[in-house]
Amino acid sequence: MMDIREAVRSHNDELIALRRDFHAHPELGFQEFRTSRKIEQYLKALGMEPMKISTTGVVALLKGRTDDGPVLLMRADMDALPVEEQTGLPFASEHKGLMHACGHDAHMSMMLTAAKILSQMKDSFDGTIKFVFQPNEEIAGAQIMIDDGVLENPKVDAAMGIHIWSPLPSGTIGVKAGAVTSSMDVFKVTIKGRGGHTGYPESAVDPVVCATAVVQQVQSIQTRFVSPMKPIALMFGRISGGTKNNIIPDSVELEGTIRYQFATKPGNADNPTDKFKQMVTDICTVYGCICTFDFNHENDAVINDPKMSALSYDVAKEIVGEENVVAHASMACEDFAAFGEHVPASFAFIGTASEDARSNYPHHNPRFTIDEETLPIGVRFLVESALRFFSQK
Ligand SMILES: [Zn+2]
Numbered sequence: 001m002m003d004i005r006e007a008v009r010s011h012n013d014e015l016i017a018l019r020r021d022f023h024a025h026p027e028l029g030f031q032e033f034r035t036s037r038k039i040e041q042y043l044k045a046l047g048m049e050p051m052k053i054s055t056t057g058v059v060a061l062l063k064g065r066t067d068d069g070p071v072l073l074m075r076a077d078m079d080a081l082p083v084e085e086q087t088g089l090p091f092a093s094e095h096k097g098l099m100h101a102c103g104h105d106a107h108m109s110m111m112l113t114a115a116k117i118l119s120q121m122k123d124s125f126d127g128t129i130k131f132v133f134q135p136n137e138e139i140a141g142a143q144i145m146i147d148d149g150v151l152e153n154p155k156v157d158a159a160m161g162i163h164i165w166s167p168l169p170s171g172t173i174g175v176k177a178g179a180v181t182s183s184m185d186v187f188k189v190t191i192k193g194r195g196g197h198t199g200y201p202e203s204a205v206d207p208v209v210c211a212t213a214v215v216q217q218v219q220s221i222q223t224r225f226v227s228p229m230k231p232i233a234l235m236f237g238r239i240s241g242g243t244k245n246n247i248i249p250d251s252v253e254l255e256g257t258i259r260y261q262f263a264t265k266p267g268n269a270d271n272p273t274d275k276f277k278q279m280v281t282d283i284c285t286v287y288g289c290i291c292t293f294d295f296n297h298e299n300d301a302v303i304n305d306p307k308m309s310a311l312s313y314d315v316a317k318e319i320v321g322e323e324n325v326v327a328h329a330s331m332a333c334e335d336f337a338a339f340g341e342h343v344p345a346s347f348a349f350i351g352t353a354s355e356d357a358r359s360n361y362p363h364h365n366p367r368f369t370i371d372e373e374t375l376p377i378g379v380r381f382l383v384e385s386a387l388r389f390f391s392q393k
Pocket residue numbers: 102138363364
């Protein structure tokens with residue numbers, strides 16, 4: 001049996017070079033053409049037969065000793081963000097206004113390196129690994145891949161994914177069963193009153209005072225309507241209305257996000273968006289206003305399967321030690337949730353925050369970067385998780 005730690009170490013230079021090359025050439029969702037070509041070439045050189053799916057996505061199969069064993073899907077996302085990079089790194093983005101500010105460059109390089117090591121070990125497992133390189137994570141690309149058949153041919157039995165994670169320190173891995181990211185509904189509410197003179201407010205219907213009541217009151221949805229044990233973040237990102245200081249406007253617009261770290265759907269008693277709609281409507285009635293809504297459900301929460309996350313926990317414990325495995329969950333969104341709605345799945349966070357590496361900026365920040373010392377941790381985690389998965393069946 002190959003020493004996996006040694007195998008990962010021997011690929012370290014290539015791993016870093018891959019990450020820096022992806023980093024220098026960021027591409028937005030469904031425009032990852034160069035990225036996609038590079039992944040295809042790399043997998044071909046390993047003897048696999050990669051196929052294109054969902055515009056820029058790439059899928060490749062690695063068959064073990066026998067191909068009648070289970071099929072494990074391993075996913076890396078590919079897209080960058082419309083952010084102007086300010087890291088000053090020598091391998092900073094060469095594409096103006098675009099940046100790998102979420103670490104997806106790291107995910108691809110770790111997955112390719114894991115594919116290389118696993119392809120050298122294919123005589124040591126029974127089953128098939130389906131490597132999935134997924135476009136457009138930032139705007140729910142996973143569901144499109146599923147619609148395009150990524151879970152079929154061969155049929156996938158389980159899925160796993162990782163995210164390099166600056167909220168966690170380098171040398172830690174975040175794993176837990178249950179919800180680890182949040183569901184998100186985005187909203188726009190238009191509150192309509194009747195405009196007028198601020199000297200005669202009684203003759204108008206003031207949507208501004210109504211809007212302030214809305215912003216305050218909906219915060220009590222969590223605790224009074226949904227259990228305090230179910231995390232919700234109800235945030236307003238934009239309020240707009242009015243033209244001048246002495247004019248009561250006709251209407252005010254409010255936009256924001258409702259994030260909730262549990263599984264629910266419209267119509268359920270604990271659905272915060274249903275409660276939001278009802279409460280805003282009632283508050284508007286009190287103030288004599290009327291309101292219209294525009295909602296969009298963007299992502300479901302990633303809900304880790306108990307068995308798959310127990311496997312991830314055991315692997316993480318071996319790599320970083322039990323004291324460095326944390327039960328981490330985030331209010332961020334991750335479209336990996338879509339895979340977990342079809343097959344047992346586990347999603348883990350590879351900590352990467354280090355003061356020395358200046359990698360403690362938040363994701364999506366123009367100064368975001370990773371601690372490259374944590375790349376081999378991710379590779380080992382992927383390789384050992386796959387081997388453990390097949391040995392458990
Ligand atoms: Zn992101």
